[in-house]
Amino acid sequence: MKIDFKKLLYHIFIPVFLGSLIGFITASSNNYADLNQPVFAPPGIIFPIVWTILYILMGISSYLISQSDSNQKEEALVIYAIQLLVNLLWSIWFFLCKWYLFSFFWILLLIVLVVWMIIKFYQISKTSAYLQIPYLLWLVFAGILNLFVYLLNM
DSSP states (O other): OOOOHHHHHHHHHHHHHHHHHHHHHHHTTOOGGGSOOOTTOOOTTHHHHHHHHHHHHHHHHHHHHHTSOOTTHHHHHHHHHHHHHHHHHHHIIIIISOOHHHHHHHHHHHHHHHHHHHHHHHHHOHHHHHTTHHHHHHHHHHHHHHHHHHHHHO
16 A cells, blocks of 8 residues: 555644644643542653554554545544544543543543444454554553542542
């Protein structure tokens, strides 16, 4: 497969830009360091690094799907877009609204959507699906962290 670098960069740009935008919007109300946290909570600086890497992998993965000849690619990309929206809204619920319990259930919804997306992606491109595995693992960790933050700060 010949790589269309312009389209690849576009697919990477979308999640990185949107993630950065949400990060900027929520930065002023980000009280993560002030919350009671479990011992396994990483320092705040880790999050933008990890999310940037994950958003790049998501972009590459969506590019691979978009370039496939599969008649399922439109449905797969719709699921991708929905999970990306749910992902971005989590930061609003957690940081701006401070709805920690709601955010925990929201991230469970996100995990279900990402599993569904990975299954759809796998049917089209195994590589694309595998690129989403770090994202899924991070979401599981983030969900556990979210639950502990809720429990320690209620």
